[in-house]
Amino acid sequence: MSAPGVPFDQRDGWIWYDGAFVPWADAKLHVLSHGLHYASTVFEGERAYGGEIFKSIEHAERLRHSAELLDFTIPYSMTEIAAAKKATLEKNNLTEAYVRPVAWRGSETMGVAAQHNKVHLAIAVWEWPSYFDPEQRLKGLRLDLAEYRRPDPATIPCTAKAAGLYMICTISKHRAERRGFADAMMLDYRGFVAECTGANIFFVKDGVIHTPVADCFLNGITRKTVIELARRHGIEVVERHIKPEELATFTECFVTGTAAEVTPVGAIADWHFTPSGITHQLMDAYTAEVQPKKQAA
Numbered sequence: 001m002s003a004p005g006v007p008f009d010q011r012d013g014w015i016w017y018d019g020a021f022v023p024w025a026d027a028k029l030h031v032l033s034h035g036l037h038y039a040s041t042v043f044e045g046e047r048a049y050g051g052e053i054f055k056s057i058e059h060a061e062r063l064r065h066s067a068e069l070l071d072f073t074i075p076y077s078m079t080e081i082a083a084a085k086k087a088t089l090e091k092n093n094l095t096e097a098y099v100r101p102v103a104w105r106g107s108e109t110m111g112v113a114a115q116h117n118k119v120h121l122a123i124a125v126w127e128w129p130s131y132f133d134p135e136q137r138l139k140g141l142r143l144d145l146a147e148y149r150r151p152d153p154a155t156i157p158c159t160a161k162a163a164g165l166y167m168i169c170t171i172s173k174h175r176a177e178r179r180g181f182a183d184a185m186m187l188d189y190r191g192f193v194a195e196c197t198g199a200n201i202f203f204v205k206d207g208v209i210h211t212p213v214a215d216c217f218l219n220g221i222t223r224k225t226v227i228e229l230a231r232r233h234g235i236e237v238v239e240r241h242i243k244p245e246e247l248a249t250f251t252e253c254f255v256t257g258t259a260a261e262v263t264p265v266g267a268i269a270d271w272h273f274t275p276s277g278i279t280h281q282l283m284d285a286y287t288a289e290v291q292p293k294k295q296a297a
C-alpha cells in the first residue's frame with residue numbers, strides 16, 4: 001500500500017484499463033488524447049465501505065449518462081462497470097476505499113470533432129478509510145464565496161459529471177484555499193445559492209431543512225440519499241431557490257458528497273452556523289446507511 005503523499009502516478013496496485021488489469025504505473029494515455037485537449041472526459045467518485053461500493057449501480061448509471069450527454073457511449077453496461085469496480089477493489093485488497101472510474105475519448109483524430117475516436121474506461125481505487133474524527137469535523141468548515149457561478153443549463157450539460165465542468169471548481173477552490181478557507185460556495189447564474197466545488201449544500205431553520213433545487217448543478221447521489229434519510233426521520237426538506245441574503249436566517253449548514261459524506265459548515269463568508277441537532281442526526285444516519293447491508297439468511 002502506498003503511503004499518503006505519494007504522487008498518484010507512482011502508487012502501487014492495479015488499475016482496470018479497457019477490460020484488463022495493468023500495473024498502476026503503466027496505466028498511461030497519449031498526450032494527443034481528445035479527452036485531454038477537448039475535455040471529452042467523464043468520471044465518478046465513489047466510496048467502498050466494508051468492501052461494498054455504496055450505490056455502485058447508481059454511479060455506473062450516472063457515468064454512462066454523463067458520457068451520453070457528451071455524445072459518446074461507454075462500451076460497457078452498467079452491470080459490467082459495477083463488476084469491474086468490484087473486481088478492482090478485490091484485486092487491490094481494499095475494503096475502505098475511494099473508487100474513481102474515468103472514461104475519455106482517445107487519440108484517433110485530433111480536432112473538435114471526434115466522431116470515431118475510441119472510448120476508453122479506466123477504474124482506479126485507493127485507500128480512504130472512513131475515518132471519523134468527531135471533534136475536527138464537528139467544528140464545521142469555513143467556506144468562502146466563489147467568484148464564478150454555476151452556468152445556465154442552456155450553456156452546458158449540467159447533469160453530467162464531466163471534467164470540463166470542474167474548471168471553475170478548481171479555480172474557485174484554489175482561491176478559497178489561498179484566502180484561508182476550506183472550500184467555496186458557488187452561486188448559480190441567477191444569483192441563487194448553488195453548491196460547493198465538490199459537494200451539495202443544505203441549511204436548517206426552525207427544524208426544517210432547506211436546500212437549493214438541483215436545476216443547474218449535479219444532483220448528488222449523497223444529496224438524494226440525505227434527503228431520503230431526513231424524510232425517513234420525519235424532518236421536512238424544502239427544495240427551493242435560496243438567495244444569499246437568506247443565509248443570515250439559517251442556524252445550521254452542512255455539505256454532502258461522496259468524499260465529504262455529511263460535513264458540518266461553521267461559516268460562509270461572514271454568515272455563521274452552529275452544527276447541532278439535525279446536522280448530527282444526519283451525519284449518524286448517513287454513516288449507518290453506507291454500511292453494507294447484511295444478506296438475509
Ligand SMILES: Cc1ncc(COP(=O)(O)O)c(C=O)c1O
Pocket residue numbers: 045169195196197198199200218219220221222223256257258259
Ligand atoms: C460539483 C459537485 N457537486 C456535488 C457533488 C456531490 O455528488 P455525490 O453526492 O454524487 O458525490 C460532487 C461530488 O461528486 C461534485 O463534484
